[in-house]
Amino acid sequence: MGTYDAVVVGSGPNGLAAAIELAHNGRRVAVLEGRSTIGGGTRSAEITLPGFVHDLGSAIHPLGYASPFFRSLPLEDHGLEWVHPQAPLAHPLDGGEAAVLERSIGATAAALGRDAAAYRRLMEPISADASRIADFFVGRPSMLRHPLALVSAGKRSLLGDAESLAEGVFEGERARGLFAGNAAHSFLRLDRPPSAMFGLLLGTLGHAFGWPFPRGGSQSLADALASYLVSLGGEIYTGAVVRSVDGVPRTRTVLFDVTPLQLLEIAGEHFTDGYRSALKRYRYGPGIFKVDFALDGPIPWEAEGCKRAGTVHLGGTLEEVSAGERAVSRGEHPEKPFVLLAQQSLFDQTRAPEGKHTVWAYCHVPNGSTFDMTERIEAQIERFAPGFRDLILAKSVAGTADLERWNPNLVGGDINGGYMDLRQLFARPMPRVNPYSTPAGGLYICSSSTPPGGGVHGMCGYLAARVALRYLE
Numbered sequence: 001m002g003t004y005d006a007v008v009v010g011s012g013p014n015g016l017a018a019a020i021e022l023a024h025n026g027r028r029v030a031v032l033e034g035r036s037t038i039g040g041g042t043r044s045a046e047i048t049l050p051g052f053v054h055d056l057g058s059a060i061h062p063l064g065y066a067s068p069f070f071r072s073l074p075l076e077d078h079g080l081e082w083v084h085p086q087a088p089l090a091h092p093l094d095g096g097e098a099a100v101l102e103r104s105i106g107a108t109a110a111a112l113g114r115d116a117a118a119y120r121r122l123m124e125p126i127s128a129d130a131s132r133i134a135d136f137f138v139g140r141p142s143m144l145r146h147p148l149a150l151v152s153a154g155k156r157s158l159l160g161d162a163e164s165l166a167e168g169v170f171e172g173e174r175a176r177g178l179f180a181g182n183a184a185h186s187f188l189r190l191d192r193p194p195s196a197m198f199g200l201l202l203g204t205l206g207h208a209f210g211w212p213f214p215r216g217g218s219q220s221l222a223d224a225l226a227s228y229l230v231s232l233g234g235e236i237y238t239g240a241v242v243r244s245v246d247g248v249p250r251t252r253t254v255l256f257d258v259t260p261l262q263l264l265e266i267a268g269e270h271f272t273d274g275y276r277s278a279l280k281r282y283r284y285g286p287g288i289f290k291v292d293f294a295l296d297g298p299i300p301w302e303a304e305g306c307k308r309a310g311t312v313h314l315g316g317t318l319e320e321v322s323a324g325e326r327a328v329s330r331g332e333h334p335e336k337p338f339v340l341l342a343q344q345s346l347f348d349q350t351r352a353p354e355g356k357h358t359v360w361a362y363c364h365v366p367n368g369s370t371f372d373m374t375e376r377i378e379a380q381i382e383r384f385a386p387g388f389r390d391l392i393l394a395k396s397v398a399g400t401a402d403l404e405r406w407n408p409n410l411v412g413g414d415i416n417g418g419y420m421d422l423r424q425l426f427a428r429p430m431p432r433v434n435p436y437s438t439p440a441g442g443l444y445i446c447s448s449s450t451p452p453g454g455g456v457h458g459m460c461g462y463l464a465a466r467v468a469l470r471y472l473e
Contacts, residue, residue, distance in 0.1 A: 001237065001249040004028045005472055008461075009242045009266070010257030010447070012040020012409070016225040017069055017458030018255045018446045021465035023232035027472060030249060031229070032240040037219075038226050040257065041407060041415065042456060044217025048294035048394040051353045055218045056406065057415070058456045059342040059360045060311050062088070062205040064221065065212050067457035073228055080224035081215040085310030085347045088211035090303065091178045092384040093316060098303035099174035101182075101206045108207070111305075115175035122169055123207065126200055130208030162195040166318050173317050179203070180321040181313030184338050186420055187285045187364060189329045190322040194422055211311055213342070216350045221456070242266060245443070253442040253468050257461065259284075259409050259417050259449045260429045263438075270440035278430040282449070285420065286328050287400040287413020289373040290362040295391040298346060298357050302384060310347060314339035314380045328364045333371045337363035339380045356393070367412035369400050409447065416455075417448030428453060436464035444468050 005027035008019045015031060016038070022029045037043055041057030048054065064070055065082055089101040102108045105123050109116040162183030166176040183190055183199030205211070214220035226236055241247075245267050248254055256263055260279040268276055298307070306312050315321035315338035324334035342360040345351035351358045361381065363373055374397050381388045398406070400413030409417065418424055428435055429449045436444050446464030448454045 004030050004251040006253045007248050007251040008255045011038035012257050013456050013458045014446050014461030015257030017461035018465040019234050020229050021462050023234040030235045033238045034241040036238050039222030042218040042222040044219035047396040052294040052358050053217050053351045054292040058218050060211050060213050061456050062211045063455040063457040066209045069458050069462045075224040078224040078227035082212040083215050083348050084210045084212045086308040088206040089311045090306040090309035091181045091313045092303045096302040098305040099178035100305040105207050112175045115170045115172045118169050127204050127207045130204050160196045161193050162190040162199045163322050165196040176318040180318040189325050215348050255444045255446045257447045261411050272439045275439045282429050283419040284411045284414040286364045287367045288362040289365045290398045291377050292396045293359040294394040295357040297391050299385045300387045312341045331366045339363045436467045
């Protein structure tokens, strides 16, 4: 290693995005990754049986596909291929029926029975503004441009909670359940704001962009970013654990793709008492419990619509999903958890041997949970797909501690880099005019613990790099 204009610690999507933006502007950049493979939360591997490729972290990427930064890069020239399932999402209910989020709002609404007109009234005005809505969440964050500060008469629902919105707008369980599942991605209680915002955002992204994933595994996205970085002259080093600022090669600036806990450990001595105290007060959200399955065939869903969807939400009715998320917020483990499931191998034959399939699934649990949710996750899948258990060839289980060992940024199993309530949606990691800078000159944070927050979109890294470039002028 030599001397650099900038060093990025961590090779997750935000770290790679930061490095690309710096290199694109003529700076000499090195990325240091402590693990043996790059990617952070976007890694894939054969963790059950040979030939079965599983996503170790993120799997489905509506935010990545909609990201204005990723879309500006020639990643397809570096091996990235997006796969679009026939339908982005399905939400089954008992009795063999399911609500299906189609790319078309009209087609989605048509299958919602008496809620068809209500769904169109809710989603059409927002989806007509889809690019701007996406930019609010994966674009340049600003109080003047954020949806919470731009609420119009037609979008006041953005401010509320998902439970009230669903009950106030819809009459039937299919529409209510579909919306509840999208809102539950927030990790918030569904009776608390701004959970409705996440339900509307995920639905809008599904209609406007789809919920695609990278062919071959999420690792393909990390590999494409890394390939493009190297083509710009950037350097990447794996197995390069950084425990202190003194361990970084000679450089003018360092950007950390880490959460506040790791930032304190690595660079805390360089910060003011006030900044250290604020980092210590940063709140992490609930964790996840994850199971990857190798199957002898496709999941035998009762509802035909589930067989066309890349993602399936398993939680039943709005009341059930909401009750499960409330239980997690109380530190409990729901008997019937809300399960997020991806079945990429239905649409990407590179994921499993011919005739076989992979399944990626997780549920929410209290931060730091040690409870084994495997049986409850399997029961929820079996509930909507009788015979599922008979197809299991192998499985790999990861609790919150396993996930944090795999990726230290997943503190207590939190995959969002911190709680996403109203305060921390705006002020990540703390109230500060420039959230990416620190009191120590030349040291920056570029992880999902900064705006615009969790999700695979690279915008935290890109925006932090833009700030660092001003320092490097």
